[in-house]
Amino acid sequence: MDVKVTNITKQFDRFPALDNVSLDIRSGELIALLGPSGSGKTTLLRLIAGLEQPTGGQIFFGDEDASHRSVQERNVGFVFQHYALFRHMTVADNIGFGLKVRPSSSRPAKSEIRKRVSDLLDMVHLSGLESRYPNQLSGGQRQRVALARAVAIEPRVLLLDEPFGALDAKVRKELRRWLREFHDRTGHTTVFVTHDQEEALELADRVVVMSQGKIEQVGTADDVYDTPNSPFVFSFIGESSNLPVTIRDGHMLFQGENIGIRDACEGDGDLFFRPEDVVLTDDRDALYGKVTICRRLAGTRIAELDIANNGHEPHHLEIEVPLDATVAVGNEVRFRPTRWKVFRK
Ligand code: ADP
Ligand code: MG
16 A cells, blocks of 8 residues: 655644655555654654644545544554553464454454464464463564564554664664565565664665654665765764865865865855765875874774864864775874765855
């Protein structure tokens, strides 16, 4: 089922939690809503679910305007960060719950529910644990039960709000891979909320980067990492540095000096680049700074630099330097970005 969010605004008090947000979610895709805390991710998910009503705008499930449909009518499946399993029910009863409480007209026969629960247990790799209670499971197992319960009702859309947020890093990583496989086998249209960029980039077909109730960019992991379209996305995803520059007749100037790169943007702007996208150089026309810290990483080295700023607090940034370069604390290094983006002021 494809979902279309059009011009959605959600106002809680006077402050908009979502400000005119539009998004097309494709049928069968796994899309991640990524943004810092308070950016509106949960609110957007709850609006899609029908747990919140929008102040303005519409939500379509396929061609159907679902904006005023109830949660039940929308038939969505949820998983939240904190396992909301029924503690007094076994794993099997938890998974089958959504089917058992259906009105008799649409409720499957008992034997059919049993079969479906058994298939789902198999799918989430928990066969054999059907008689356990939630407190007899690990955190990762509980979240897999929650997912099985969410898909048991054959939801039109699966909504996951930081489902692995409460688990430790190792289990999170395992579940991330597992969820991707599960998705590829079952094909549910899935909206996954996270504030963890690594999780979003690894897991999702497309990433929706959100900030302050707005969508900043929608794209594949490559799109948002390689061609961020705003200063926010550039700094939020991956490592980045930025400096104020002026471009005159195509030449880029920093503090009035030519830094040896050309850009089509004219006037004042902010130059953004990633630490890995620089080369060291002996040219006069280059950026330069003093090394304050040198850090060895697995296959590379990071130099932290202070760049003089006309008597103000220096600009501080990081560049990656080759292992064989002679770069030490206190040295001055000259460098030039090889890939960059200028955002006009
Ligand atoms: P996220 O999930 O990205 O952390 P939320 O969607 O939870 O962000 O919140 C977005 C904004 O809306 C925040 O400023 C939050 O304080 C506000 N907000 C969310 N829910 C409510 C609510 N029920 N009442 C008032 N403000 C809310
Ligand atoms: Mg949230």
